Amino acid sequence: MKRRTLLGAMLSIGLGAxxxxxxxxxxxxxxxxxxxxxxxxxxxxxxxxxxxxxEGAVRTYMQQxxxxxxxxxxxxxxxxxxxxxxxxxxxxxELVTNDKVQIxxxxxxTPLALSVAPIATQAKIPQVVMAAATSIIxxxxxxxxxxxxxxxxxxxxxxxxxVKNGIKKVATLVADYGPGLDAEKTFNQxxxxxxxxxVANLHSPLRSxxxxxxxxxxxxxxxxxxxxxxxxxxxxxxxxxxxxRDFAKAGIRVIATGDVTDDNDLNEIxxxxxxxxxxxxxxxxxxxxxxKAFRQAFAKANEGRRxxxxxxxxxxxxxxxxxxxxxxxxxxxxxxxVEAMKGVSMTxxxxxxxxxxxxxxxxxxxxxxxxERVNGELYNVEFAxxxxxxxxxxxxx
Numbered sequence: 059m060k061r062r063t064l065l066g067a068m069l070s071i072g073l074g075a076x077x078x079x080x081x082x083x084x085x086x087x088x089x090x091x092x093x094x095x096x097x098x099x100x101x102x103x104x105x106x107x108x109x110x111x112x113e114g115a116v117r118t119y120m121q122q123x124x125x126x127x128x129x130x131x132x133x134x135x136x137x138x139x140x141x142x143x144x145x146x147x148x149x150x151x152e153l154v155t156n157d158k159v160q161i162x163x164x165x166x167x168t169p170l171a172l173s174v175a176p177i178a179t180q181a182k183i184p185q186v187v188m189a190a191a192t193s194i195i196x197x198x199x200x201x202x203x204x205x206x207x208x209x210x211x212x213x214x215x216x217x218x219x220x221v222k223n224g225i226k227k228v229a230t231l232v233a234d235y236g237p238g239l240d241a242e243k244t245f246n247q248x249x250x251x252x253x254x255x256x257v258a259n260l261h262s263p264l265r266s267x268x269x270x271x272x273x274x275x276x277x278x279x280x281x282x283x284x285x286x287x288x289x290x291x292x293x294x295x296x297x298x299x300x301x302x303r304d305f306a307k308a309g310i311r312v313i314a315t316g317d318v319t320d321d322n323d324l325n326e327i328x329x330x331x332x333x334x335x336x337x338x339x340x341x342x343x344x345x346x347x348x349x350k351a352f353r354q355a356f357a358k359a360n361e362g363r364r365x366x367x368x369x370x371x372x373x374x375x376x377x378x379x380x381x382x383x384x385x386x387x388x389x390x391x392x393x394x395x396v397e398a399m400k401g402v403s404m405t406x407x408x409x410x411x412x413x414x415x416x417x418x419x420x421x422x423x424x425x426x427x428x429x430e431r432v433n434g435e436l437y438n439v440e441f442a443x444x445x446x447x448x449x450x451x452x453x454x455x
Contacts, residue, residue: 091131095153097164100138107291107322108166114360115372128388143173150174160390168192168236175199183392188375192236193451196418203399203418206371207339209240210451215444216337217248225283229276232287234261241287269299283311293318294327301330321366324436331429340370340408343437352407
């Protein structure tokens with residue numbers, strides 16, 4: 059697989075990285091270097107919306123904050139798993155055994171994160187999940203800490219909103235893997251508990267999805283609304299097919315998690331996305347000085363691109379690693395680093411966040427948003443905030 063290091067790239071982006079020789083780190087000794095193995099899908103169908111955005115956010119954070127923490131040099135070794143769990147597992151083992159990394163990070167999809175959990179446990183090193191969103195992930199190893207989000211966390215507020223806004227019957231269509239099933243379960247439970255009715259639960263394949271037969275079944279069921287979840291990168295195709303079947307004319311409202319109207323794809327999706335209500339933890343339109351600075355820095359470091367929901371997990375994941383190293387005064391013992399991450403709180407470009415010390419999952423605001431045109435571009439514009447949401451998909455032990 060293709061191997062790259064961010065340190066190599068740093069020579070051209072002004073971070074003043076140390077020379078990396080075949081025998082080790084030139085100016086800095088191994089004892090003075092913290093190695094982070096960043097495993098992401100940088101090729102394949104999930105590269106654009108997930109892998110490249112997380113990698114770009116890591117680059118952005120290091121440009122802003124430098125590559126020295128608590129007297130230690132930070133080296134990031136980037137690996138491409140192409141979205142294949144067996145490759146992710148092999149690369150993680152190589153990073154631990156051969157490269158001697160002290161931290162593993164990245165993980166674009168749930169199966170990729172789960173494949174590495176036994177390695178993190180055995181090696182006793184932190185596994186910082188920057189993207190994958192199934193609730194159970196942090197339960198698979200005491201060394202996993204998440205900086206992204208969970209689908210139950212961002213779905214529950216949308217179910218509550220639907221009931222309060224006159225939606226009584228819903229059909230759901232989700233991608234058939236962990237996050238999709240989490241989203242479906244959470245929506246069903248919250249919506250029916252408040253008196254709503256689920257008329258259909260449909261699952262589309264994760265890879266090479268064809269939505270047409272499922273959408274026809276939804277039209278035939280005649281719900282008040284359809285709830286959608288697909289991973290980042292598939293929303294454009296899904297919404298195009300929804301529009302072709304004229305759900306609006308049939309009186310069926312479209313509601314979804316923010317993955318469907320990913321900032322990475324929103325302008326490409328075009329006007330068919332206008333008016334869609336979603337719930338999620340980050341929007342490029344979030345109004346705060348921290349987000350304004352993040353957007354500017356991300357665009358500068360990544361060829362003018364707009365950050366998306368995956369970018370923020372990578373950015374805050376690096377912030378979490380830096381803060382943990384500061385707390386341990388540079389000690390890279392894995393158990394100490396995980397303990398240092400528990401309870402960390404900070405102001406992120408997405409808003410206030412913290413790490414639940416019991417579950418090692420992120421606690422954050424969830425925002426209700428509506429797709430609108432702002433200064434000629436499409437954005438997920440926030441109109442309500444649900445503060446300090448924990449993952450409802452698990453019970454602290």
